[in-house]
Ligand code: FES
């Protein structure tokens with residue numbers, strides 16, 4: 001699992017207005033939030049001041065505000081813009097959080113831990129049906145072969161699966177159905193949900209090799 | 210293994226008022242299971258694999274895994290007969306002891322964490338205050354700390370600029386003094402005595418020792434529990450859980466001078482338990 005590759009970290013619907021989403025990729029916790037202008041921020045999930053998770057902070061539209069002492073960080077740059085304990089003047093020195101690259105595509109949000117890899121290559125139509133994500137308490141290497149053999153009866157168009165490696169012990173299956181039939185989306189979601197939950201049970205009972 | 214300084218400290222393990230008399234109780238201190246019994250009349254015993262020293266002070270049972278000093282730090286106000294004094298709560302928190310102490314010493318979170326009680330926007334400024342580390346008394350002291358509070362205590366009807374003094378006389382214990390709304394010549398005293406269960410888990414025992422002639426005990430307790438209940442989720446979302454002692458590890462500002470002094474004092478004491486020592 002490469003720190004240089006793109007991995008899905010959320011579904012687009014996980015980022016409603018003024019929300020901060022808590023994600024994890026390869027052991028790195030991320031605070032993910034969509035600014036009012038649509039820009040998606042993927043930041044290290046830690047306030048630089050005293051280490052509080054920014055995912056419990058407030059998305060104020062163009063800035064994220066930390067819950068502990070109200071420090072504000074600007075969308076895009078992640079630079080600290082305001083320190084309420086010293087309201088006069090701008091922060092004395094440059095304080096900026098760590099940011100990660102981001103792409104929104106196919107109903108998913110993608111990121112990478114190391115600086116921008118090449119463009120995300122997928123041959124998917126733009127608006128697939130995004131399945132509910134399935135968090136699994138087993139490493140990606142255990143889940144991959146199970147997904148390769150995934151073939152629930154009567155499933156119609158085959159979903160495409162991406163595995164989000166949250167850390168070395170766990171992962172999230174993110175599936176999308178490229179060209180969903182015009183009707184029956186709900187039945188399709190239910191069918192895959194049940195089949196993937198069964199797959200999860202198998203994955204979690206299998207001892208790591 | 211805890212460092213020698215930590216092992217030789219007196220640590221709080223329970224409030225006497227919350228401990229049934231004559232029945233052995235269990236707790237954990239510095240990763241070590243402990244059994245203790247309150248025998249009544251100000252006498253208690255404690256043991257791990259062997260008998261441990263015991264002290265009863267400020268309404269709490271204290272013990273040590275090493276060889277502690279003869280007595281604990283002094284809180285002279287505790288002896289004043291007209292004060293309301295009791296344990297307001299003993300709360301488990303998934304954080305290190307020094308992170309819990311540092312939170313207790315911090316004014317700048319009041320408007321954001323204790324909104325409408327101990328602070329409110331736009332009154333967010335932390336004015337200049339004084340910090341000293343007294344070698345002779347071996348404690349960190351912050352004075353002239355002033356902050357606007359909408360509801361400083363259960364005895365208050367309205368907001369006021371309140372003056373605080375903070376004392377850290379023990380690596381895991383801190384005491385604050387804040388202007389009394391009843392008697393301007395005296396100060397309310399609130400202490401936090403933190404029991405390190407492990408390097409990243411604590412029981413925080415909260416002593417109140419206040420001037421309040423109109424609230425019952427439950428009201429005073431509920432006020433402190435509300436305030437600490439607001440701190441707990443913040444503390445549990447702080448990473449790393451152990452306090453980094455390297456001054457470059459986090460980003461302090463002027464308002465954090467007491468935290469900087471506290472971290473330096475812990476470093477000088479050679480404490481490694483519950484912290485990330487400076488390189
Ligand atoms: S920890 Fe975020 S503002 Fe202090």
Ligand SMILES: [Fe+2]
Pocket residue numbers: 312313318322323436440
């Ligand atoms: Fe607090």
